[in-house]
Amino acid sequence: MDAAQYNAYIEQMRQTEYPMLKDATYLDHAGTTLYSKSLLEAFSADMMSNLYGNPHSASQASQRSTHQVQDVRLQLLRYFDANPDDFDLIFVANATAGIKLVADALREHESGFWYGYHRDAHTSLVGVRELAKEHRCFAEDKDVEEWIRQNGQTMHNRLGLLAYPAQSNMNGRRLPLGWCEKMRSQGVLTLLDAAALLSTSPLSLANLDTAPDFTVLSLYKIFGFPDLGALIVRKDAAWALQKRRYFGGGTVDMVVSLKEQWHAVKSAHLHEQFEDGTLPIHSIIALKSALSTHTDLFGTLNRISEHTSHLAERLYTSLLSLRHGNDEPVCQIYKDPLSTYGDGSTQGPVIAFNLRDARGQWISNLEVEKLAHVRNINIRTGGLCNPGGIQSALHLSPWQMKQNFSSGQRCGSENDDVINGQPTGMIRASLGAMSTLKDVETFISFITEFFLDSKSSPNNRTDSPVLMAEVPIVEQLHIESLTVYPVKSCAGWQIPPDTSWEVRPQGLIWDREWCIIHSGTSAALSQKKYPRMALLRPSLDFAAGLLHITCAVPIKGATCTEITVPLSADPRCFLPSSKTSTPTNVCGDNVSAKIYSDPSISSFLSSILDVPCQLARLPANSTSRHMKPHLRTAGSEKMPLSFSNESPVLCITRMSVNALNKEIKAKGGIATPASTFRANIVISQPLHLPPGTELPHAEDSWSSVSIAKRDTEAEAAEATFDVLGKCRRCHMLCIDQRTAEKRQEPFVTLAKTRRSEGKVWFGVHLALGKGQTRGWLRVGDAVVTS
Incomplete structure (x- = not known):
């Protein structure tokens, strides 16, 4: 079938085989665990029909497990064109475990080992350097080639290992597989990380001369299930692993513990020496179902490669063509100059990029991810477990990365990812066997809807017009409602209107x-x-x-x-x-x-x-x-905070809520109650004002808020708050506070009308003015702002 027919087939299959993708746009296949209905049914039928036992036994059930493991091991070797006479396969927990097994064995050599790794290496490959006597990171391909020409002169007669990815997990660039043969000619071992490559493309180890000495892979990235990895070892290089001193159950033929300490390691097969303890037999048996099901559903990895390459080329050209109204590009794509989309030998189905607004300023990936979450679009953002690639693509110096760390940047955190005007990570869209053209089109529409400014011109600003409006000081304001949230992230409790409520530096x-x-x-x-x-x-x-x-x-x-x-x-x-x-x-x-x-x-x-x-x-x-x-201002550096997120008090205005709801209802949506914004204080104008005289978002220009006495009670003394800044919003707004159901509003409308500096704003943070230790508030109290 041609590309269009195959795409239609995948689209249809998603409805039955992958129901979890039915209403989702999934662009994170490089890290997915998607399993098909047929695979689970086949595995379940096997488990219900057969009794499997610990393979370290002579019982019938145990021998059945042993035979299945042997069969699956052989099937996998043949899947990669690896002749069992020349290669062995060791089952490991994941690709990282395979990498660590090699590193742990090599460091047992008397002089240790020299380690070289490529800039595009996954974090797990980079970590091997901590076990090596010497190490070097190659910043460019030409550096590797030059080192080979110099006959590896920096190893100081140590055992040498070069490790690199077959495909960058950051941007999908495919590295030269020919290095393995060249390194072998210099007496250097090679470790190939094939995890990212094999999720969508084949790898043949048929040529023994060009094959890596060690190849690690992630089986779940190929089949979706089970969670398992493998290390394929070229038998001619097995000697490098056999200095390992640790032995576990199942890896030895005899152990003496009393009076003498002696043991004999198993020697019939290489894998027997490294598969410590009881194998994950059910996961390995599941691979038998995975291999057959994967072939039945998708055909060969070559077919998947053609399909995903076509989709990636379409996504790449579409993102590249997006332009703001002033002709500034929307996307900064991090494609290696040596790769070409559509060419499977140089580029995999991965696009790494960042977004800019019409003024060229970076858009926070955190904001992109929030909106993607609302639209049920799955992408990955951040450092992508590829430190060298990120550092190179974003031109980050070591001192900048350390400074970003000191500023609070952490892997997987929700801290700001644009620091000092420079991004610290990127967005990654990775396509897989289950991807379709609809995924690509949905994602392009998403970027166009929220991040493309078609009306901008070179001299225009792209902030929300509401945010940029000059708002006069509002008169005749009062407190409409007061709410406390005794338990963080749970519902609020509205303070009775006739009750004066104390506020302290840490909040109400x-x-x-x-x-x-x-x-x-x-x-x-x-x-x-x-x-x-x-x-x-x-x-x-x-x-x-x-x-x-x-x-x-x-x-x-x-x-x-x-x-x-x-x-x-x-x-x-x-x-x-x-x-x-x-x-x-x-x-x-x-x-x-x-x-x-x-x-x-x-x-x-x-x-x-x-x-x-x-x-x-x-x-x-x-x-x-x-x-x-x-949010700190002069004199507030040590202001205490309870379990609230950022500041002591959050304030919104009824006028701003009404303006937002007007936008939502104009598009046929349902009005959002003020409780959605989880504010402590809601401020309003008098109800008798004529229609159209409301002043929404006046709070954007406030610097202070004073609460005047409502009556003559002593406890109702005036309280003055400093305005610390606008409140940055997230997709928690999409949770209906009455039903706990998820929805798209009001965050979608806010993202279109209240986004500035790449962030979505609504409401303001307050704190008691400098020198105040307490104050009192009551519904109806007059509010004066400046």
């Missing part, structure tokens, strides 16, 4: 004083990962001295309908170990928390959220957290 009292933490990691849970937290409704009962937590809807399996804890910090309520506090991670900060000991509390929360978790409380007078650095 009782706000974010509790949090729910994961029982295993102790990290605070968030609605972004656990939307059901919106259904947990805390309420403060001062008469009874209790915090009540109920669930808004019945949850199957819930152990009860409500839990309560004392408002007082009675030490008897907490785990004994919590007397000195328990380390907890909240928004990247390590803080101290006290864990409640009552098992019914943990049981209730765990059943609602479907994750093992516990209720924790911030110890009294805790100063372990402080306001985020980017």
